[in-house]
Amino acid sequence: MTKRILALPGDGIGPEITRQACRVLEACRDEGLDIDIEEAPVGGAEIDRSGVPLAPETLEKAKSADAILLGAVGGPKWDTMPDISKRPEKGLLALRKELNLFGNLRPALLYPQLVEASSLKPEVVSGLDIMIVRELTGGIYFGQPRGRETREDGTRYGYNTYIYDEHEIRRIGRVAFEMAQKRGKKLCSVDKANVLEVTILWRDIMNELAPEYPDVELSHMYVDNAAMQLVRAPKQFDVIVTGNMFGDILSDAAAMLTGSIGMLPSASLNEHGQGMFEPCHGSAPDIAGQGLANPLATILSVAMMLRYSLNEADMAARIEQAVGAVLDQNLRTADIAYTGTRQVTTEEMGDAVLTAFNAA
Amino acid sequence: MTKRILALPGDGIGPEITRQACRVLEACRDEGLDIDIEEAPVGGAEIDRSGVPLAPETLEKAKSADAILLGAVGGPKWDTMPDISKRPEKGLLALRKELNLFGNLRPALLYPQLVEASSLKPEVVSGLDIMIVRELTGGIYFGQPRGRETREDGTRYGYNTYIYDEHEIRRIGRVAFEMAQKRGKKLCSVDKANVLEVTILWRDIMNELAPEYPDVELSHMYVDNAAMQLVRAPKQFDVIVTGNMFGDILSDAAAMLTGSIGMLPSASLNEHGQGMFEPCHGSAPDIAGQGLANPLATILSVAMMLRYSLNEADMAARIEQAVGAVLDQNLRTADIAYTGTRQVTTEEMGDAVLTAFNAA
Ligand SMILES: [Mg+2]
Ligand SMILES: [Mg+2]
Structure with a gap:
C-alpha cells in the first residue's frame, strides 16, 4: 500500500x-x-x-x-x-x-570527519553516540492550569504546571528501555527527584519498569548534574530518558557537543x-x-x-x-x-x- | 560591631x-x-x-x-x-x-593556571568569566500546589507549580542589572517565553527594568539555546540572569566548562x-x-x-x-x-x- x-x-x-x-x-x-x-x-x-x-x-x-x-x-x-x-x-x-x-528520539552523534567542529577536546567527544529519549507531549509545556494574571493588589504573576501521570511516564520509559536494548544497554533517567515531586514519580516508574528489562542497566541522575556530565564526560552516556522540558535543554546541549547541529536529525513517534x-x-x-x-x-x-x-x-x-x-x-x-x-x-x-x- | x-x-x-x-x-x-x-x-x-x-x-x-x-x-x-x-x-x-x-551569584571563572582542566578547547574557554545570577527563593522549586496523588481510577500522578510574580522577578532583575554595571555591561536574561507563560512575564519585567540601566545591554535567550551557547561559545556571556530551576541547570553547566568545579564559590544574598x-x-x-x-x-x-x-x-x-x-x-x-x-x-x-x- x-x-x-x-x-x-x-x-x-x-x-x-x-x-x-x-x-x-x-x-x-x-x-x-x-x-x-x-x-x-x-x-x-x-x-x-x-x-x-x-x-x-x-x-x-x-x-x-x-x-x-x-x-x-x-x-x-x-x-x-x-x-x-x-x-x-x-x-x-x-x-x-x-x-x-x-516519543522524541534525539541522537547526538559525532561524525569522525567532523570531530574538529566540536568546541570540546577531541578525546572528550570522539566516538560520541548518545540517544536522548525525550517525552514530548506532556510535562510543563502542556500542563494546566497556566497563564498570566493580576492579583487584587495589582501584582502581575505567571504560572505553569509541571505534571505527569504514571501512564505517560511508563510509555516513554518503555521506548527508552527498548532503545537501550538495541544499543549499549545503558539507560540513564534524568530527573530532579530531590526537589520536584513530579519527578519522584518519574523515578519510581522507571524503577518499576527496570525488572522487565534485566539486560538494561538503569541509573538515575539529577538534571543539573546531567548538564554538568554532558560537558565533562559525555561518552559515559548511552541512552538518556527524561521529561519534555529537561529533554529540550539537555538534547540541545548534547547536540551542540558535536559542534555540528546542522548534522542532527530527530524523530517524534506515537x-x-x-x-x-x-x-x-x-x-x-x-x-x-x-x-x-x-x-x-x-x-x-x-x-x-x-x-x-x-x-x-x-x-x-x-x-x-x-x-x-x-x-x-x-x-x-x-x-x-x-x-x-x-x-x-x-x-x-x-x-x-x-x-x-x-x-x- | x-x-x-x-x-x-x-x-x-x-x-x-x-x-x-x-x-x-x-x-x-x-x-x-x-x-x-x-x-x-x-x-x-x-x-x-x-x-x-x-x-x-x-x-x-x-x-x-x-x-x-x-x-x-x-x-x-x-x-x-x-x-x-x-x-x-x-x-x-x-x-x-x-x-x-x-539572589544567587554563581561565578564561572577559569583560572589561567587550570585551563587544561577544561573538557573544552583552550581557545573556547581561556579567559572565561561569567556571572550567573539565579533567583533562588521562588519558581518551581517552591511553587504551590505540589505533590503526588492518585486519581479515582487508581492512576498515580505528580505535579509542581512554576510561579513568579513581578516583585520577585524585579528584585532579582535589579541584582543582575547592577552586577552587569560593575562588570562588562552585558546582561542576558534566559527564559522559555515561547512556551511558558510564567517566563513571558519574566521577559516583560526585564524589558521594563532595562530603561533604568541604559548603560547595560539587555538580551534574551531561550533556555535550550542558552544551554547550547554555553557549550558552543561561552565567552559571549558576561552576566546571565534566570529563574531558580533554569539557573540550577545552567550554572552547573557553566561551572563545569571550567573543568574545575572544586574552584568555584557562590553567594546567596537577601x-x-x-x-x-x-x-x-x-x-x-x-x-x-x-x-x-x-x-x-x-x-x-x-x-x-x-x-x-x-x-x-x-x-x-x-x-x-x-x-x-x-x-x-x-x-x-x-x-x-x-x-x-x-x-x-x-x-x-x-x-x-x-x-x-x-x-x-
Ligand atoms: Mg529545543
Ligand atoms: Mg545544582
Missing part, C-alpha cells in the same frame, strides 16, 4: 532544506519505495496565510499521513506576537499533541509508529534563502523516517552511507566548513548526496 | 573543606577583622542527630548571623528517605527561603546584604574523610562573604590573590592535579593558602 508522506517546509531555511530532503525521498521512490509526497505550509508561513500556525486541513492531512517531514518554524517576524497561542512554535506543539507523538521527522536545528532566518543552510540533518531525518515509520532500514542505511560519503569527499556547507574542505551550497550538497545514494 | 559568622559544615566532604575555610576566616580575624565564628550541624548530619535537616535553633542562629558559611549537604545515606520534606537538601532550601536569600556562602560542588561522599577534597571553592566563598556581606573588599582580594599564588606554586588537590603539578591534601592546601595570605 502506498505510504503517505506530508512535507511541512515551514519558515526560514525550512523550505530550502526540506527541498533537498524531498529530492532524496523522490530518489527512494525511484528505487521502488511506494510513497506519495504532499506539501503544506506550517508555522509563520501559515500565520501569514491564514492567521494560525497550523490550519485544520493540514492537521487532518498530518493525521492521515504515515510520516511527516518537517523543516523548521519560527523567526523574529513572529516573536513579538502578543497571543502566545498563535506563535509558529504552537503549530509544532499542536502537531505533537494531536498526533500523540510522545504508539502506532506514525512519526514526525525534523532536523534539530532551527529555522535560522538570518541565513535563509542564501544557499548557506546545511540540508544534511533534514536528509538524515528522512533516514530516521525510513527506519522508524516506514520499516525500510536498508534504505535508511543507504542514505546514511551517502551522507558519510559526501563528508569523506570533503564537501561541506558553510556551518561545517574549515580549511582544507570544499564549501558547497545547500543544493550542491543535495546533489552530492543524491549522486552518492544512486551510486550505492 | 562584631560580625557574627555561622559555619554549617554539613555532610560528606563538607566538614573538612569548611575547616580550611574557617582557618582563613580566623586568619582574617587575626588581621583585625572583627568577627565571631560559631558552628552548627545541618543536612544529613542534623537528620542523624534530631530527625530534621535544619534544627529550629540553627535557623535562629542563621537569622541573627551576618553571614553563613556552608560546606555541603546530602549523600546516598539519605537519598532514599521516603519523606522528601526531611531530606538534607530541604535544610538548604529552608535556609534560603527563611532568610529570603533570593535585600539586607545578609548572605550564605558555599562552594558550587556537592558533598562528594565517595571521597569524604580522605584528604582528597579541594577546599579552594569554600575558601573563595569566604572571599565572596567578605566582599558581599562584610564590606571587606580588600581582605577578599587578599584571599583571592593567595589562592592564585598557591596555583602558581603548582600545588593541586587531586581533582585538579595533572602531570607536572604537586598533589597536596585538603589540609596542605589550606596551609599553603594561609601561608600566602599571611605573606601578602
